[in-house]
Amino acid sequence: MTRDELAARRGVETAVYQPAEDSALLARAAVDDVSGADRVLEVGTGSGWVAERVAAETDARVVASDLNPHACRAARERARGLAADEGSGFEVVTADLVSAFRDGAFDVVLFNPPYLPTDPDNEWGDWMERALSGGESGRAVIEPFLDDVGRVLASGGRVLLLVSSLTGYETVIDYARDRGFAAEKAVEESYPFEALTVVRLTL
Numbered sequence: 001m002t003r004d005e006l007a008a009r010r011g012v013e014t015a016v017y018q019p020a021e022d023s024a025l026l027a028r029a030a031v032d033d034v035s036g037a038d039r040v041l042e043v044g045t046g047s048g049w050v051a052e053r054v055a056a057e058t059d060a061r062v063v064a065s066d067l068n069p070h071a072c073r074a075a076r077e078r079a080r081g082l083a084a085d086e087g088s089g090f091e092v093v094t095a096d097l098v099s100a101f102r103d104g105a106f107d108v109v110l111f112n113p114p115y116l117p118t119d120p121d122n123e124w125g126d127w128m129e130r131a132l133s134g135g136e137s138g139r140a141v142i143e144p145f146l147d148d149v150g151r152v153l154a155s156g157g158r159v160l161l162l163v164s165s166l167t168g169y170e171t172v173i174d175y176a177r178d179r180g181f182a183a184e185k186a187v188e189e190s191y192p193f194e195a196l197t198v199v200r201l202t203l
């Protein structure tokens with residue numbers, strides 16, 4: 001039985017990544033960076049918590065997306081709650097990375113990607129794996145994201161990407177630089193097992 005099947009039998013939601021330290025760091029960097037007129041996309045929104053923070057704490061127009069339909073359902077519910085409480089919400093789109101979006105559509109793209117290097121023999125094969133696992137290198141989702149994200153950025157746009165020391169900070173930055181991005185650290189926090197950085201990428 002998969003973890004999704006077990007969770008469904010127990011009525012427990014384990015298919016959606018819940019906000020953690022990495023989510024909080026990305027939200028902090030985003031709220032500091034985003035300004036009123038910005039069009040913001042959060043890729044891999046999970047529960048929708050980061051998108052909600054940005055929609056609630058800035059005047060930006062926010063779109064949130066995820067590959068996982070359970071995550072999109074949870075994020076839509078959160079968006080409805082925000083709209084009911086504060087009159088501002090965000091849209092949710094089911095999509096693989098930025099493939100669904102048109103060229104130049106966003107001023108800011110946020111992503112807290114799956115980044116844990118994972119032994120192929122120990123992968124779980126469920127939605128939580130898709131939220132956590134970056135494949136053997138830890139960069140299996142980050143690299144295709146960096147290959148295409150420049151396409152959806154408007155002129156002067158920027159990417160805020162969460163990078164863990166477990167993924168290889170310098171390797172990720174080199175990959176981004178090879179695709180034409182300039183990189184600077186926005187915020188950084190150290191934890192017992194990893195350092196988390198939100199890197200700000202501009203073309």
Ligand SMILES: C[S@@+](CC[C@H](N)C(=O)[O-])C[C@H]1O[C@@H](n2cnc3c(N)ncnc32)[C@H](O)[C@@H]1O
Binds near residue numbers: 066
């Ligand atoms: C580490 S979780 C982050 C969730 C949320 N943004 C947060 O910070 O709490 C990574 C998210 O990326 C999503 N994801 C993984 N691969 C994806 C892809 N190819 N396209 C879109 N979303 C993806 C997962 O479903 C998961 O919700």
